[in-house]
Amino acid sequence: MPTGKVKWYDQEKGFGFISGDDGEDVFLHANALPQGVSTLGGGTRVEFGIVEGRRGAQALSVTVLEPAPSVAANRRERDRKPAEDMEVIIEDLIKLLDGVGAGLRRGRYPEKGQGKKIAQVMRRVADDLDV
Structure with a gap:
């Protein structure tokens, strides 16, 4: 054929x-x-x-x-942050979540609006990892 x-x-x-x-x-x-x-x-x-x-x-x-080559996939790979930069971001995220965990152990949720900001940070980090 x-x-x-x-x-x-x-x-x-x-x-x-x-x-x-x-x-x-x-x-x-x-x-x-x-x-x-x-x-x-x-x-x-x-x-x-x-x-x-x-x-x-x-x-x-x-x-x-x-399938046709994906321009978007190539762009995502090209725009990917260097691993060294992601390491620092992940460490900062861990510190942030440790603070939230400590507050929850004491029976306190994050202040109003702070939970939304933490969720946004987590989504951005997940997007950066999932290129």
Whole structure:
């Protein structure tokens, strides 16, 4: 079966084109997409069958081989804080939580509004770790 990359695909219109590895452009209709797939991003590697339609080559039974490269994932990795910086942040967070724990052992919750700030800090640290 031939392979290629999705040149473009418009979900609203329900069609697009695949640029085959042989250089031939092949029409891609929504009916040829794999079950459960409603759109394909440009650059997605696919395998497909070909049938000659009224207007030329048309893709059949498309199988996704590799998704399109993610620009967002590359950006997240590039923007990741250095491990040395994260170490300091984690140590500060531990000190902050130790203080909260000590207060709770004495039966005191953090002051009004402080709990929200602590939760925001924890979410940001979690986001930085989960790049």
